[in-house]
Amino acid sequence: MMVQFQSLQLNNKDPVYLQLALYVKQQILLGHAITGSKLPSRREIAAQLNINPNTVQKAFRYMEEAGYVKTTSTHGSTIYCDTTIFTQIETELTEELVANFVQSAQDVHLSVDKVVELIRKMWDTTTTTKNEEP
Incomplete structure (x- = not known):
């Protein structure tokens, strides 16, 4: 299962990296993203949403620090969500x-x-x- 970002509507009020992180949290809460769900590459998300890849990188770093995204060199970035x-x-x-x-x-x-x-x-x-x- 791959987390999709097509339905994400960015606003001009909040920092974009936080909007990306919030979207992933919402997907987890709704059950659309579970442990092991893959995230698109940073470049794919940036191209899809027409945003700077550095912004996407900042969002990934934020989500990794919060613990609900794990990134490895062999598997890319995936959701991690325990109780x-x-x-x-x-x-x-x-x-x-x-x-x-x-x-x-x-x-x-x-x-x-x-x-x-x-x-x-x-x-x-x-x-x-x-x-x-x-």
Whole structure:
């Protein structure tokens, strides 16, 4: 299984190397990238996304330091994700999502009680809808 980058949409707000790393984390969390999944070469990713190969190299270095990408001279770069790494990624992405949501709610002066009530209502509605789908 090869991790694909075609669906990655880069933005102008965040550093590109961090966007690449976040994308790989999301692929791990979604189960699209598992231990042993191969990553394209740095040159392939750079060409595909039309970005500087040095930026891709920086992303790989970042992911290797974080432990969820391993690179060897014989096998190239592959995903490595044990239970600890998966839990770290899940926690990090969940906390970031919630922090952004809380900030947005606070920006429009919503009360925590109102937000929790709306979350419960939407959660129940979404769960019911998903269970009804064929």
